[in-house]
Amino acid sequence: MENLSIKPIVPATSLRTLAYEALKSAITNMDIYGAAGDVRLDERGLSQTLGVSRTPIREALTVLEQEGFVRNEPRRGVFVVKKTKREIVGMIQAWAALESMAARLACANAPDEDLACLRRTFPEFFEGQPFDHLDEYSEANIRFHQKIIKLGGCAVIQDLCGNLLVHVRGIRNTALRQGERALESIREHVRIIEALEARDADLAERLVREHGLGLAAHVERYGDHLD
Amino acid sequence: MENLSIKPIVPATSLRTLAYEALKSAITNMDIYGAAGDVRLDERGLSQTLGVSRTPIREALTVLEQEGFVRNEPRRGVFVVKKTKREIVGMIQAWAALESMAARLACANAPDEDLACLRRTFPEFFEGQPFDHLDEYSEANIRFHQKIIKLGGCAVIQDLCGNLLVHVRGIRNTALRQGERALESIREHVRIIEALEARDADLAERLVREHGLGLAAHVERYGDHLD
DNA sequence: GTCTGGCATCTGGTATGCCAGAAACCAGGG
DNA sequence: CCCTGGTTTCTGGCATACCAGATGCCAGAC
Structure with missing residues (x-):
């Protein structure tokens, strides 16, 4: 009996979840700022396209509205949210706050081997010289920040940052390509790793915060294309 | 025409919103930890009690699940979430991170008169001596922290903290009643105000962070009744 | 040509019905 | 008495029908 290796069967993801994932990926992958007017999502249209009824679509849209991806105008329709520069900056600031706290917690609590493996x-x-494959580097960049957040060991912070990340992912990539940010960014990452290895909580927190706020300031200066 | 003073009419809050508010206040006001087993919310029962159909109830429950107040087990029902000590501590840590960043931003950006009016x-x-009316003080306590968050001027941080606050509100009140925390708390508030007035961003941030993490540590030590 | 008011139509909000999965219950065998 | 299998009942997931508000169009007045 023991060696039958029965594993719990999948609960057959609900249509609502499937619709949520489909819509979310569609929204995050589209170029919101290319379109001139507002982008409206038609419930009946989506329901027909995805082949399910309106109910799960509506529930998925409710979640997306909660997460800030769409905005619902009663009796008008639901529209894809175009984030303003100010909102993006705010998200990055919130992210910097959470990630710097995660760095502090990591210094206090993370096991040695986890810090060492960074x-x-x-x-x-x-x-040095990551410029030949900037896309890869961009991915490593994001993984790095997620790793720090994970080392903090605080599930709440991980959740909140997860949501913020999806909103900001695109911005971070384009920002890397402007000026010398990529090189600076790497140098800062190295110093952050060193601070974590030394378990210097104050320093690690400060470096992470300044790194994040630097990105915020950069967007503040050069992100006018968002509005 | 100009002096008719027509104001936009209220869009007559949707049933979904009403159901959401009713359920949320019911959940946050109930004593979750008094009940022994899990508390289940029956869709049909709620629908009959509130006098609306199941649809708005379901949408309200979806939002509450997103916010972490209830947990939905497919085909089983939706249950009120009992937060563990660890989760509460995590929320307070996240809150400390966000509020300390708000304090920093307030030092940098808030207008003089706003800082002065604190x-x-x-x-x-x-x-001194707020013990005769601890409830009032507890309210002032919460208003104080919300004020700081507002002074930061970052809408994202305000939103995130708003959600965290509802979860932690009860805990904060009971923690005040344990030991000498109220007096300490007040002293720390005064120092925070002074740092803000002096626009000392590093100090204000550190004080707010330590104030928040102090509460987290307190819950960590004395919050075993939560599990 | 421009403006206005009514009408056709579309869209989201809500109510309801049906179905499959889960729990509770019950009866029969050991 | 316990265990087991089936059956009943209940619950949530989904589909659909209907309603009211919003939009757009068009005819008629000027």
Whole structure:
């Protein structure tokens, strides 16, 4: 009986979840700022396209509205939210706050081996010249920040940052391509890793915060295309 | 025509919103930890009690699930979430992160008059002996923190903290009643106000963070009744 | 040509019905 | 008495029908 290796069967993801994922990926992948007017999502149209009834669509849209991806005008329709520069900056600031706290908590609580493996996990940061494959680096960049947040060990912070990340992901990538930010960014990452390894909570927190706020300031200066 | 003073009419709050508010207040006001087993919310029962159909109830429950107040087990029912000590501590840590960032931003951006009015808005903090009316003080306490968050001027941080606050409100009140926390708390508030007035961003941030993390540590030590 | 008011139509909000999965219950065998 | 299998009942997931508000169009007045 023991070696039958029965695993719990999948609860067959609900249509609502499927609709949510489909819509979310559609929204995050589209170029919101390319379209001139507002982008409206038609419930009946979506229901027909996805082949399900309006009910799960509506529930998915409710969640997306909660998360700030769409806005619902009663009797008018639901529209994809175009985030303003100010909102993006605010998200990055909130993110900086949470990630710097995660860095502090990591210094206090993360096990030694987890801190030690940072350096091994991101060898790119110590090799210089990532410009030949900026896309890869951009991915490593995001993984790095998620790793720090995870090391903090606080599930609430991880959740909140997860939501913020989806909103800001695109921005972060484009910001990297402007000026010398990529090089600066890497240097800052290295210093953050060193601070974590030394378990210097104050320093790690400060570096992470300044790194995040630097991005916020950058968007504040050069992000006028968002409005 | 100009002096008719026509104001936009109210869009007659949707049933979904009404159901949401009813359920949320019911959940936050109930004593979750008194009940032994899980508390289940029956869709049909709620629908009959509130006098609306199941649809708005379901949509309200979806939002509440997003916000972490209820948990939905497919085909089983939706249950009121009992937060563990660990989760509460995590929320307070996240809150501390966000509020300390708000304090920093307030030092940088808030207008002088807003910072100056802090001292006037919370005279209780400068008078000592608030123990005769601990409930009032507890309210002032919460208003104080919300004020700081508002002074930060970051809408994202305000939103996130708003959600966290509802979850933690009860805890904060009971924590005040344990030991000498109220007196300490007031002293810390005064120092925070002074730092803000001096626009000392580093100090204000640190004080707010330590104030919040102090509460987290307190719950960590004495919050075993939550599990 | 422009403006206005009514009408056709579309869209989201709500109510309801049906179905499958889950729990509770019950009867029969050991 | 316990265990087991089936059956009943209940619950939530989904589909659909209907209603009211919003929009757009068009005819008629000027």
